[in-house]
Every structure is written in structure tokens, then in C-alpha cells.
Amino acid sequence: MAELENLITVKDLTKTYVTGSIDVFALKSVSLTINKGEFVAIMGASGSGKSTFMNIIGCLDNPTSGEYLMEGKDVLTRDKDELAELRNSKLGFVFQSFNLLPRTSAQENVELPLLYNNRVDASIREKKAIEALTSVGLADRLGAMPNELSGGQQQRVAIARALVNAPLVIMADEPTGNLDSKTSYEIMGIFQKLNDEGITIVMVTHEPDIAQFAKTNIVFKDGTIIANHAVMDRKNAVEELKLIASLTEEKSTP
Amino acid sequence: MKLFNLFRIAYRSLNRNKLRSFLTMLGIIIGVASVIAMLAIGEGSNQTIQKSISSLGTNSIFIYPGTNTNGGVRGGAGSNQTLKLEDADAIAAHCDLVKYVTPIVQKKSQLIFGPKNWNSTIMGVRNDYMLIRSLSVIKGSAISEAEQRSAAKVCLVGVTVVFNLFGNEDYNPTGEIIRMNSIPVKIIGVLAKMGQNTFGQDQDDIVLAPFYTVQKRMMISTDHIGSILASGKSELQVVDAVDQITSLLREKHKIAPSDDIDFTVRTQSELSNIFGSITKVMTILLASIAGISLLVGGIGIMNIMLVSVTERTREIGIRMAIGAKGRDVLFQFVIESILISVVGGIIGIILGILTSEMVATFGGWPVVITPLSIILSFGFSSAIGLFFGWYPARKAAALNPIDALRYE
Ligand SMILES: Nc1ncnc2c1ncn2[C@@H]1O[C@H](COP(=O)(O)OP(=O)(O)O)[C@@H](O)[C@H]1O
Ligand SMILES: [Mg+2]
Numbered sequence: 001m002a003e004l005e006n007l008i009t010v011k012d013l014t015k016t017y018v019t020g021s022i023d024v025f026a027l028k029s030v031s032l033t034i035n036k037g038e039f040v041a042i043m044g045a046s047g048s049g050k051s052t053f054m055n056i057i058g059c060l061d062n063p064t065s066g067e068y069l070m071e072g073k074d075v076l077t078r079d080k081d082e083l084a085e086l087r088n089s090k091l092g093f094v095f096q097s098f099n100l101l102p103r104t105s106a107q108e109n110v111e112l113p114l115l116y117n118n119r120v121d122a123s124i125r126e127k128k129a130i131e132a133l134t135s136v137g138l139a140d141r142l143g144a145m146p147n148e149l150s151g152g153q154q155q156r157v158a159i160a161r162a163l164v165n166a167p168l169v170i171m172a173d174e175p176t177g178n179l180d181s182k183t184s185y186e187i188m189g190i191f192q193k194l195n196d197e198g199i200t201i202v203m204v205t206h207e208p209d210i211a212q213f214a215k216t217n218i219v220f221k222d223g224t225i226i227a228n229h230a231v232m233d234r235k236n237a238v239e240e241l242k243l244i245a246s247l248t249e250e251k252s253t254p
Numbered sequence: 255m256k257l258f259n260l261f262r263i264a265y266r267s268l269n270r271n272k273l274r275s276f277l278t279m280l281g282i283i284i285g286v287a288s289v290i291a292m293l294a295i296g297e298g299s300n301q302t303i304q305k306s307i308s309s310l311g312t313n314s315i316f317i318y319p320g321t322n323t324n325g326g327v328r329g330g331a332g333s334n335q336t337l338k339l340e341d342a343d344a345i346a347a348h349c350d351l352v353k354y355v356t357p358i359v360q361k362k363s364q365l366i367f368g369p370k371n372w373n374s375t376i377m378g379v380r381n382d383y384m385l386i387r388s389l390s391v392i393k394g395s396a397i398s399e400a401e402q403r404s405a406a407k408v409c410l411v412g413v414t415v416v417f418n419l420f421g422n423e424d425y426n427p428t429g430e431i432i433r434m435n436s437i438p439v440k441i442i443g444v445l446a447k448m449g450q451n452t453f454g455q456d457q458d459d460i461v462l463a464p465f466y467t468v469q470k471r472m473m474i475s476t477d478h479i480g481s482i483l484a485s486g487k488s489e490l491q492v493v494d495a496v497d498q499i500t501s502l503l504r505e506k507h508k509i510a511p512s513d514d515i516d517f518t519v520r521t522q523s524e525l526s527n528i529f530g531s532i533t534k535v536m537t538i539l540l541a542s543i544a545g546i547s548l549l550v551g552g553i554g555i556m557n558i559m560l561v562s563v564t565e566r567t568r569e570i571g572i573r574m575a576i577g578a579k580g581r582d583v584l585f586q587f588v589i590e591s592i593l594i595s596v597v598g599g600i601i602g603i604i605l606g607i608l609t610s611e612m613v614a615t616f617g618g619w620p621v622v623i624t625p626l627s628i629i630l631s632f633g634f635s636s637a638i639g640l641f642f643g644w645y646p647a648r649k650a651a652a653l654n655p656i657d658a659l660r661y662e
Contacts (some may be wrong), residue, residue, distance in 0.1 A: 054435045058575075059655075059656075060654070060655040060656040060659070061654055061656040062379075062654070067300065080578045080579070080580060081581075084574065084577050084578060084579040084582075085579075087574075087575060087577045087655075088576065088577020088578075089577070093575050093576065095659075099568075099571075099572050099575070099659070100572075101569060101572060102270075103271075104266070104268045104270060108266065111574070111575055112263075113576040115259045115262065115263055116573075116576065116577040116578050116579075117261070117577065118256055118583060121256075122259075129257055147410070157369060161576065165577075176414075201616065
């Protein structure tokens with residue numbers, strides 16, 4: 001299998017924010033390799049540099065210095081348009097605050113990355129969007145507006161949008177930060193399923209129980225990585241949800 | 255293919271923000287409509303004035319007493335009594351460049367027929383008047399030379415007079431006796447309808463009678479006449495005819511070469527220029543009002559575009575995060591502006607035309623819609639819409655995706 005193929009390699013990545021008189025060293029010489037098929041949870045205290053790191057490897061932001069290779073090819077030398085294409089076709093983003101377009105139906109939100117993709121024909125656009133929404137369990141809410149959906153459902157729409165261009169990697173910054181624990185577990189169920197299908201997942205979270213669903217945990221502190229280890233007793237979302245269902249003694253949808 | 259996608263994105267975005275789209279359009283609609291309507295009113299007045307002046311006959315020469323240049327066509331009323339009948343006769347006898355000439359005396363008077371009465375203007379003229387002004391008689395017959403010589407108590411009436419004295423415009427009043435200035439006068443014919451002139455005066459509210467009839471039977475002083483109307487032999491000779499008349503009257507009035515003349519001679523084209531410049535001033539005035547509304551509309555468009563791009567920076571961030579390039583975002587905003595400008599412009603054109611037609615129908619004001627006003631207003635407001643759609647979007651599209659996403 002391609003399990004050990006390098007997907008993301010960063011070396012000596014630094015990010016310094018210059019704000020007025022003081023400089024904030026958000027990242028201090030971070031080096032890391034993420035393989036294809038990984039499911040990484042990035043942990044750490046608030047302000048430790050997790051989001052900064054995610055935004056840089058997600059090509060939403062530039063580092064102050066360092067190296068970044070994706071599939072062995074340099075990323076930082078690419079121009080803005082090439083980076084936009086990279087984000088469009090290889091990366092999928094899931095944000096804590098969902099970031100759906102308001103007053104835009106679930107299906108139209110999911111179609112959006114396809115509209116910016118030259119290689120996707122109009123005839124299959126709708127089909128792909130419906131497929132993606134079906135895979136996150138929202139086949140019956142295609143026309144729903146974001147404000148008609150619960151937080152969990154909005155996050156599923158965001159995941160469907162991240163999925164629709166068949167990316168190599170999904171990057172999620174605190175995807176469960178605004179959700180209750182059962183809904184969070186459902187989201188983890190989707191991530192585990194996608195990961196089983198071969199999609200690499202990089203997720204930021206500060207909740208240890210959520211990090212337990214990943215394969216690898218990385219811990220940031222003050223802009224550096226202080227730990228990087230495999231998860232010992234990895235949780236399985238399907239099992240956890242069954243457990244919750246039996247504990248609450250109520251009929252709940254799995 | 256890609257451009258089509260951007261149209262789709264832009265259309266969805268406009269559709270999603272109907273109020274904002276409508277408000278932006280409103281600026282364009284108001285600007286375009288007001289420019290079209292204002293210029294239509296200005297141009298309409300201008301053309302009507304020119305038309306009614308040229309309907310006086312392009313060869314016409316007007317001679318008034320006094321030197322007041324801003325008197326109207328029938329001016330000369332008041333204390334300036336310097337023209338006499340013999341002046342008109344002398345012009346007829348000596349000016350070989352003059353074809354027709356008639357002295358004019360006129361008087362406001364009450365007309366009475368049975369229980370009905372009506373105030374109108376009675377003009378005493380020679381038969382040349384009909385030729386100079388190209389008037390014709392639709393019922394009955396014109397005044398004969400014999401009736402002119404004998405100061406016969408006969409007259410021709412306009413249709414407004416017919417309507418007011420006989421209750422019906424189509425009534426044939428030929429042979430009826432009406433009283434004017436307590437003198438019984440027989441109607442022998444009705445003048446063809448002329449309609450309103452530029453100043454809203456009803457040209458059909460008139461009575462024409464033989465010159466002597468009015469001068470001798472109705473005027474207190476028989477020495478002086480109101481004015482003289484003449485026509486040149488041809489359009490090219492009008493100016494020379496004016497010179498002939500001027501030197502003849504100078505001589506007759508015994509005015510030394512160094513003194514000012516006590517009469518005024520004007521050609522139809524001079525009058526046309528005078529009124530032309532008046533309407534030009536009016537058109538400029540209207541155009542400035544229209545220009546101001548266009549500007550206000552433009553500022554409205556600008557405001558909404560600026561505000562909307564600012565509040566949409568987050569949206570731009572989301573789009574860039576999922577793969578929109580800077581130019582995709584820019585194109586989207588430009589297409590949105592184009593759609594707004596075109597739709598708003600078309601609505602504005604329709605509204606401008608409707609407003610003009612309403613002014614014409616209900617205000618009785620002549621309007622002429624010019625293609626220039628449509629092109630000008632449409633072009634200007636689209637340009638503003640485009641620029642202020644493009645400019646702020648360009649700034650937003652140049653941001654890092656993360657900065658756009660974090661924008662507050
Ligand atoms: N745009 C910015 N300008 C200035 N400082 C920033 C900016 N973004 C983040 N920082 C600083 O960088 C550090 C790391 O932030 P972040 O990566 O958001 O932390 P985390 O996601 O782990 O909570 C913090 O000290 C934060 O204040
Ligand atoms: Mg963070």
C-alpha cells in the first residue's frame with residue numbers, strides 16, 4: 001500500500017507576527033512529516049500555534065521562513081493561482097465556525113468548489129454534490145439553508161464541501177469546537193470512514209477524547225512540537241456512539 | 255465554460271441579496287430615468303419653439319415700434335407709438351425685395367353671441383397677412399379686397415372662438431352675426447386649426463377682420479398701428495430686405511444717421527436665434543438637475559458597492575479557501591456590477607421614457623427623447639457601477655485567504 005508515502009513535509013517552519021512593538025513567534029522552527037493515509041490530531045494549549053501551522057500547510061497563509069513540500073514538490077515557490085488550484089483540487093477545509101455561504105442551500109455550498117474547478121463538467125456537478133452530501137448523511141437536506149440546519153448538520157455540509165473535489169487531505173481546525181460530544185463523535189465517525197477510504201486527515205483539537213479518534217497525536221507548545229506519538233487505545237466512533245445510545249437508554253439515531 | 259460558471263456564481267450571489275442588489279440598481283435607475291426625462295423636456299421645448307417660429311414663415315420680417323428687443327411677435331403695445339399706416343404703404347410701394355406686407359392693429363375685446371360671450375384678440379390685417387402666415391380658411395370664404403376697402407363688418411374666426419361662442423368646434427358659424435366692441439360683425443369664414451404655440455398661447459383663439467374695420471371702427475386712435483408684418487421675396491434676400499426697410503423708415507421718420515432708430519426690424523431667423531438661446535439656457539438648467547441626480551445615483555452605487563465588498567470580505571475568504579483565484583473573485587464582482595448596471599439601466603430607460611410620456615400627456619408639455627441622453631446616462635451610471643464593483647473587489651481579492659477569512 002501507499003501507507004508510507006510522504007504527503008506533507010515541512011522543515012524549520014517559522015512564523016513571526018509583527019504587531020506593533022512586539023513580535024509574536026507563533027511557530028519556531030517546526031519540522032514534521034505526514035504520510036498518506038494518516039489521521040493526525042494536533043493538540044496543544046490555546047495560543048500554542050496549532051491554527052497558524054494548519055493555515056500554512058493548508059496554503060491559506062505564508063510562513064516567515066522554512067520549507068514545505070507536498071508529494072515531494074515545493075509548495076512555497078508557487079504563485080497565488082497555483083496555490084488556489086492546489087487548495088481546490090488537493091485540499092479540503094473544515095473550520096470550527098463552518099464557514100458556509102449564508103443564504104445558500106447545502107447543495108449550492110457543496111457545488112461551489114466544483115464551479116471553481118475547470119476539470120469538472122456542469123453535467124456531473126449536481127451528481128457529485130449530491131453524492132458528497134449523501135456520504136455525510138444529508139441526502140434529505142439538499143435544499144436546506146445553513147440557518148435551517150443544526151451545528152452538526154452545518155459541519156457535515158462543510159465536510160461534504162471539503163470532499164467534493166476528491167482531495168488528498170482534509171484539514172480541520174477544531175471541527176468539533178462548536179458541537180456537543182455526541183455530534184462530535186458523529187463527525188469523528190465520518191472522518192474515520194473517510195480515512196479508511198484513504199483520505200489523509202489533519203485535525204486540530206484541544207479535546208483529548210476527540211484526539212483519541214486519530215491515529216497519531218502531535219502536541220504543540222509555544223510554537224514548537226513537544227510530542228508526536230501513535231494513539232495507543234484508539235477510539236472507534238461507531239462503537240462509541242453505540243455505547244452512548246445504550247447508556248442514555250433512549251432511541252437515538254446511530 | 256469557466257466564465258459561464260462565474261456568471262452562475264454572480265447570479266446566485268445577486269439573487270441571494272435581493273435588497274442590496276435592488277438598492278444598488280435604484281441609484282442607476284434614478285440617474286438614468288431623470289437624465290432621459292429632463293433632456294426630453296428640454297429638447298421638446300426647443301424643437302417646438304423652433305417649429306412654431308418657422309411656422310411664422312421663414313421669409314417673415316417683423317417691424318415693431320420702439321427699440322425694445324425682447325418684445326414678442328405681437329409686441330409693440332404700450333406707449334411706443336411710432337409706426338403709421340403710411341409706413342406699411344411706403345414699404346409696399348418702395349421696397350422691391352419685399353413680397354407681401356400688412357399693417358397690424360389688434361385689440362382685446364369681448365365677443366358676444368346670444369347669451370354667450372368670450373374674450374379674444376381681434377386683429378385688423380390686410381389680406382397679405384394670410385399669405386405671409388400661410389393661413390387658410392376651412393369653412394366659408396376669406397376676406398375679399400372689396401371688403402378690405404369698404405371696412406366691411408365681416409371677420410374670420412379661429413376654432414376656439416367657434417367652440418366658446420357656439421358650443422361646438424365643428425359648428426359652421428358662417429353667416430352668424432356676433433357683436434364685438436358693441437359693433438355687429440358677420441362671420442364669413444373659419445380659420446384652419448393652428449394649435450398652441452410655444453408659449454402655450456392658443457393660436458386659434460383669434461378673430462381676423464379687415465384692417466380698416468378694426469382701425470376705424472374699433473380703435474380710439476387711428477394715427478398709429480401696432481406693427482407691420484412683411485415677407486422677403488426669397489429666404490436669401492430677407493437680410494437685404496431688412497436693410498431696405500430700415501433705411502426707408504429711417505428716412506420717413508427723419509432720423510439722423512447718428513441717432514437711434516425708433517422701430518425694430520427682426521427676421522424670423524433672428525427671432526429663432528433669440529428663442530433658441532432661451533431654450534438652450536433652459537436645457538442647460540434641466541441638464542444640470544439631471545446631472546446632479548446622476549451624480550447622487552452614482553454616489554449611491556459607490557456606497558453600496560464599497561460597503562458590500564467590505565462586508566463580503568469573509569465570503570471572499572471562503573471562496574479563496576476552496577479554490578477561487580483572485581481573478582475569479584474579481585470577475586464575479588465585475589459580472590455582478592455589469593448585471594446590476596444593465597438591468598438597472600434598462601429599467602431606468604423605460605422609467606425615463608414613461609416619465610417623459612407622462613409629462614407630455616398630463617402636463618401638456620412637448621417632449622423629445624434623444625438617443626444621446628440614453629447613451630450618456632446609461633454609459634455614465636454603468637461606468638460608475640463597474641468601477642466601484644471592480645475597485646474594492648480588487649483590493650479584497652489581493653488579500654491572503656486567511657486574512658480575508660479573519661476579516662471583521
Ligand atoms: N494574525 C495574527 N496577528 C498577530 N498574532 C497572531 C495572529 N494570529 C495568531 N497570532 C498569535 O500567534 C500565536 C499562535 O496562534 P494560533 O496559531 O491561533 O494558536 P492556537 O490555534 O494554537 O490557539 C498566538 O500567540 C496568537 O496570539
Ligand atoms: Mg486555533
